[in-house]
Amino acid sequence: MKRHSLIWTGVVLCTALLTGCNLPSNTTLLTQQAVQRQPDPTGAQKVMAAFQQMNDVSTYQMKASIQVASGRFVRTVNFYGAVQLPNLVSMDETIGGANYLVYQDGSFAYQNSNGKWQPMQPITDLAPWHSMENLLTKDPPKVVYKLPDQTLVSWYCKIYQFKAAATGAMLGAPGLASARSVPHQALYTIWVDARSGKLRQIEVQSTVGVPGVGTASIDATQLYFGRNGTVDMTAPSSLATQIETP
Amino acid sequence: MAESKLLRLLTTPFLIVYALWAVLFYQLAFTAWTLEYSVLGVLFVLAASLAFIYAFPRGDRKVVIRFTLFCVMASVGIASFASEPLAWRVIDFIVFLALALILGRFLISVKTRRLFFVIVAITLLQVWVPLGDLSTLAYFDIRYIGHLASPDSQVSSLPVAAIPDPTRPGLQEIVTLRGHTPVKSEAQSLINLANANPAHASSILSALKNLQRSYDVIAIRPGRLRLVTHYATTGELKQLPFSSLGLVNFPFTTAHFLTVANHTRMYLSLSASPGALLSMLLSPSTVATSIADLGLQTAATEQQNWRNVTGHALDQTSGLSIQNGYLTGVFHGAPVHFRTSGVAVLGVHRMLPPSVSSGFQAVVEGNNTIQVVALPPARPRVIATLHGSYLHPLTMDVVFADLTGNHQDALLVNTVPAQIFQLSSAGAWQRLWVSGRDSFRFETAFKRPGGDLLIVNSPSLMNAAKTRYLGGYVYRNGQLVRVFRVYHGNFVDLHTVHVTSTSQPELLTSVYSHQEIMMLGPQVLPWMLLVEAGFGLTLVVGIVRRFKGRRSA
Numbered sequence: 001m002k003r004h005s006l007i008w009t010g011v012v013l014c015t016a017l018l019t020g021c022n023l024p025s026n027t028t029l030l031t032q033q034a035v036q037r038q039p040d041p042t043g044a045q046k047v048m049a050a051f052q053q054m055n056d057v058s059t060y061q062m063k064a065s066i067q068v069a070s071g072r073f074v075r076t077v078n079f080y081g082a083v084q085l086p087n088l089v090s091m092d093e094t095i096g097g098a099n100y101l102v103y104q105d106g107s108f109a110y111q112n113s114n115g116k117w118q119p120m121q122p123i124t125d126l127a128p129w130h131s132m133e134n135l136l137t138k139d140p141p142k143v144v145y146k147l148p149d150q151t152l153v154s155w156y157c158k159i160y161q162f163k164a165a166a167t168g169a170m171l172g173a174p175g176l177a178s179a180r181s182v183p184h185q186a187l188y189t190i191w192v193d194a195r196s197g198k199l200r201q202i203e204v205q206s207t208v209g210v211p212g213v214g215t216a217s218i219d220a221t222q223l224y225f226g227r228n229g230t231v232d233m234t235a236p237s238s239l240a241t242q243i244e245t246p
Numbered sequence: 247m248a249e250s251k252l253l254r255l256l257t258t259p260f261l262i263v264y265a266l267w268a269v270l271f272y273q274l275a276f277t278a279w280t281l282e283y284s285v286l287g288v289l290f291v292l293a294a295s296l297a298f299i300y301a302f303p304r305g306d307r308k309v310v311i312r313f314t315l316f317c318v319m320a321s322v323g324i325a326s327f328a329s330e331p332l333a334w335r336v337i338d339f340i341v342f343l344a345l346a347l348i349l350g351r352f353l354i355s356v357k358t359r360r361l362f363f364v365i366v367a368i369t370l371l372q373v374w375v376p377l378g379d380l381s382t383l384a385y386f387d388i389r390y391i392g393h394l395a396s397p398d399s400q401v402s403s404l405p406v407a408a409i410p411d412p413t414r415p416g417l418q419e420i421v422t423l424r425g426h427t428p429v430k431s432e433a434q435s436l437i438n439l440a441n442a443n444p445a446h447a448s449s450i451l452s453a454l455k456n457l458q459r460s461y462d463v464i465a466i467r468p469g470r471l472r473l474v475t476h477y478a479t480t481g482e483l484k485q486l487p488f489s490s491l492g493l494v495n496f497p498f499t500t501a502h503f504l505t506v507a508n509h510t511r512m513y514l515s516l517s518a519s520p521g522a523l524l525s526m527l528l529s530p531s532t533v534a535t536s537i538a539d540l541g542l543q544t545a546a547t548e549q550q551n552w553r554n555v556t557g558h559a560l561d562q563t564s565g566l567s568i569q570n571g572y573l574t575g576v577f578h579g580a581p582v583h584f585r586t587s588g589v590a591v592l593g594v595h596r597m598l599p600p601s602v603s604s605g606f607q608a609v610v611e612g613n614n615t616i617q618v619v620a621l622p623p624a625r626p627r628v629i630a631t632l633h634g635s636y637l638h639p640l641t642m643d644v645v646f647a648d649l650t651g652n653h654q655d656a657l658l659v660n661t662v663p664a665q666i667f668q669l670s671s672a673g674a675w676q677r678l679w680v681s682g683r684d685s686f687r688f689e690t691a692f693k694r695p696g697g698d699l700l701i702v703n704s705p706s707l708m709n710a711a712k713t714r715y716l717g718g719y720v721y722r723n724g725q726l727v728r729v730f731r732v733y734h735g736n737f738v739d740l741h742t743v744h745v746t747s748t749s750q751p752e753l754l755t756s757v758y759s760h761q762e763i764m765m766l767g768p769q770v771l772p773w774m775l776l777v778e779a780g781f782g783l784t785l786v787v788g789i790v791r792r793f794k795g796r797r798s799a
Binding site: 021022023024025026027028029030064066068069070071072073075077079089091093095096097100101102104109111112113120121123124125126127128131132134135164166186187188202204205206207208209210211212213214215216217218220222 | 401402487488489493495496497498499516519520521522523524525526527528529530531532533534535537538541542545546549561568587588589590592611612613614634636637639640641642643660662663665678679680681682683684686704707719724725726727728738739
């Protein structure tokens with residue numbers, strides 16, 4: 001009897017080892033990601049309230065990325081830096097392994113590329129929630145979904161998701177691309193702090209069909225922290241040196 | 247007397263063979279076990295090491311173990327300065343050699359002269375194949391390794407492509423980029439050139455400005471002894487769409503192409519300034535549209551640049567192209583003009599089961615959708631559509647493969663997780679397989695009569711890490727059955743090519759973050775088997791010596 005069970009265990013172990021290298025079909029990831037989201041009739045108000053709560057913010061720090069997936073690759077631009085409203089910015093930027101800097105103090109705006117500072121057009125609105133408020137008032141989403149709560153960094157957050165128009169000023173020459181392939185909609189996901197009701201993170205997802213390249217999927221995520229904290233916002237020394245050195 | 251002299255002469259070659267075996271065994275077996283089976287793999291390594299140690303009689307152990315470890319450590323030591331500039335490599339090698347020999351003299355009872363030859367042999371092995379690339383010998387022979395250092399850290403992997411070789415009908419050649427090294431007085435000759443050709447002055451002057459950060463577009467084909475490089479001609483490049491080489495860091499950088507003195511060059515510029523990107527980001531309600539527009543603009547500019555340089559007018563697949571919202575062209579002698587939402591043709595394949603139809607279909611991609619369009623002799627119409635979502639977008643990251651050898655192609659889609667779709671009849675997609683791991687990727691497929699060999703990059707079995715390694719699988723009974731694994735984690739942009747052989751497919755790949763391209767071909771010698779046999783043989787030799795020693799005692 002004992003010997004019998006030993007042989008069977010051996011057989012089971014051997015089959016497990018033999019077939020263990022094969023990859024069976026496994027749909028758990030798919031079903032897991034079919035997010036358990038539910039419509040929340042008051043979601044739009046809650047999101048709006050979170051945006052409005054940001055109106056007392058004077059400084060904030062941000063960690064953000066813009067990802068574009070097309071063909072076999074995902075390309076990312078990373079941002080890390082601080083903003084002091086209404087018009088001070090100091091931001092690190094990584095575009096494909098190379099580092100850049102943006103510094104703006106009022107109408108004094110410079111960007112650093114290839115180690116050299118060059119003047120740039122100042123950025124006018126530095127409060128991202130303004131653009132979201134406009135979107136919600138102008139073009140309110142039909143349904144706002146509530147996603148399962150999540151801990152983001154160390155904040156317990158409620159998550160809302162909705163589809164809305166991705167309108168706004170188009171860059172560059174209009175008519176360059178057929179209007180059909182420009183996204184009409186984007187999926188917005190908003191993380192709202194469960195305790196303070198403040199905005200923690202915004203994620204925007206969309207796709208575009210690019211002639212000859214196919215679908216490019218876009219994901220822009222921005223996380224806010226260090227609200228109303230003290231940050232050193234003086235001009236970078238390399239910029240001062242470049243300007244002062246004869 | 248003569249016998250002992252012969253023995254002495256043979257000792258060094260024997261030690262060299264043993265050293266090379268030890269290095270290969272460590273890379274192909276021990277490293278592979280650990281990467282695939284995690285803790286269990288470490289246990290295998292321990293078990294194999296213990297078996298190795300106890301196979302030898304006590305008297306032999308010291309020298310065998312120390313010498314084996316010496317070889318493995320020397321190989322890793324030499325690899326550690328392989329990426330340095332040549333001068334430093336030479337200096338480091340000399341210092342390393344001196345230190346290793348001193349260490350060897352005291353620790354191992356093998357003559358220093360012999361250790362010297364052993365280290366030289368290990369070095370030569372790594373000159374032939376870098377240590378990190380030895381793992382490919384588990385299933386492939388290395389046909390080509392090209393170190394094409396680029397001047398720009400923005401290029402994380404060099405794009406590779408294959409085109410029909412004009413000199414050898416039926417075979418292909420490789421097209422890729424190589425970092426351009428400016429030569430003396432090149433600037434002056436460019437200035438002269440610009441002044442002599444006022445029509446092209448602006449493009450020549452921008453080439454001049456970006457001289458230090460430009461790339462030569464090169465083609466590689468087999469020469470008499472090995473693969474040789476030449477500057478790709480515009481006639482060769484005309485066969486490629488701009489997307490083959492131009493999408494480095496798309497859409498954040500724009501590739502510019504120009505021809506200077508009959509050599510095609512590329513350089514990159516930022517598509518949007520850092521400040522502009524930040525301003526896009528800080529307006530979340532418009533960022534999707536801004537980035538989409540950036541993508542459309544960048545692609546249009548690159549397409550124009552490519553057309554100006556190579557004269558490549560249309561991206562055609564089997565005679566079909568997409569123009570102004572229509573799939574147009576001539577297929578099997580019949581004209582096609584069909585309205586579609588697609589923006590790119592993925593390919594022309596037999597997507598339906600042979601029992602339903604044996605005709606061909608065009609597979610086109612639109613904004614987050616894939617359409618299958620019937621082709622002549624059938625009436626052109628959409629017979630099936632696959633939609634992506636914002637969470638699972640459908641990019642052009644798909645592979646077509648005949649899974650069972652019945653001449654019906656399945657669609658292998660690299661969503662997260664990766665999936666296999668097949669049409670069971672018009673309009674009816676059947677999901678054949680879904681990956682249980684989110685980092686699993688389909689890369690390409692080798693045609694095989696009984697069902698294609700799927701080349702994938704998949705994570706290891708018993709490890710939660712997302713690191714992917716090359717693998718080959720066939721589809722059987724709803725499972726992917728493993729054919730081979732190569733524990734090399736950096737292969738991107740894989741293509742099935744026929745550069746040296748029309749019958750046997752080769753794998754062309756770019757190595758991520760190494761600015762290196764590789765071409766792998768089918769094996770002449772089964773290295774994996776030889777290396778494993780070597781381990782068995784070593785154990786047998788040890789046991790025999792042990793047995794003999796005990797009898798004589």
